[in-house]
Amino acid sequence: MKINFKKEYVIITGLLLVIVFFSDFLRIILGLPFALFLPGYLLMAVLFPEKDEFDGSARIALSIGLSIIIVPLIGLLLNYLSSGIRLLPMMLSLIFFDIFLLFLGWFRRNNLPEEKRFTLTLTIDLLKWSNKTKGTKVIHAALLITSFLLIFTSVFMISSPKTGKIFTEFYITGLDDVTTGYPEQLKVGENGTVKAVIINNEQQKTRYKMEILMNGNIIQTISPIDIENQEKQEITVLFKVEEPEDLVKIEFLLYLDGQDIKPYRQLRLWVEILPHLD
Numbered sequence: 623m624k625i626n627f628k629k630e631y632v633i634i635t636g637l638l639l640v641i642v643f644f645s646d647f648l649r650i651i652l653g654l655p656f657a658l659f660l661p662g663y664l665l666m667a668v669l670f671p672e673k674d675e676f677d678g679s680a681r682i683a684l685s686i687g688l689s690i691i692i693v694p695l696i697g698l699l700l701n702y703l704s705s706g707i708r709l710l711p712m713m714l715s716l717i718f719f720d721i722f723l724l725f726l727g728w729f730r731r732n733n734l735p736e737e738k739r740f741t742l743t744l745t746i747d748l749l750k751w752s753n754k755t756k757g758t759k760v761i762h763a764a765l766l767i768t769s770f771l772l773i774f775t776s777v778f779m780i781s782s783p784k785t786g787k788i789f790t791e792f793y794i795t796g797l798d799d800v801t802t803g804y805p806e807q808l809k810v811g812e813n814g815t816v817k818a819v820i821i822n823n824e825q826q827k828t829r830y831k832m833e834i835l836m837n838g839n840i841i842q843t844i845s846p847i848d849i850e851n852q853e854k855q856e857i858t859v860l861f862k863v864e865e866p867e868d869l870v871k872i873e874f875l876l877y878l879d880g881q882d883i884k885p886y887r888q889l890r891l892w893v894e895i896l897p898h899l900d
Contacts, residue, residue: 662688667727
């Protein structure tokens, strides 16, 4: 029995729409063929629209191979753009790339006589299966089971929540965003200005509190500081000393919400205070 998919482009278009508009679960299931088969298959349809150029098995193998080449190249291009290699830009880039190839392949195929056009065909021949030897049946069954297990494992790994490294970056820069640009010397009464930079990698939205201490005494408290996961916040901090002193210790203590006993992150600066000369 043969099943011909003469309008497989309709199926491909529906696949793209499901990936864009429907649930995350369907995106996960369709994500593997979308990334590892579809770009190469559509490129094959553009380059080789005639049915006699490659048989079905060769097209499948080449489609997978081309997809493995195309997807990293798109990622490499995104790496040089401001969007970077992130899920949404990568997915949209693949979708626009597939849509371009979709129309180009449709145009090339429809310019051929119908008898020369490639048609996606699924062949099911139960008679030939019954005539196969027992050993061949076992091998084919093992390959089929292995393929299903591979697909199931891949879907499970993709759909399972991923726990990356959980941490918060906390550092100080000068106003020019250089980590060595903070003041080392100040005059009495002169404002010292730095930026405290917090980058949340806690895998969830996090609330922080920051205390600024001078020689062990709290001079400023900034709270609450709400930062989304993988987002950065810069806070400008001003301080000044009213009396000359050899070295003043300025401390920046960062606390997680509700954990005020021990600082989560801690930074300090040593600043020399020079006398004010009239």
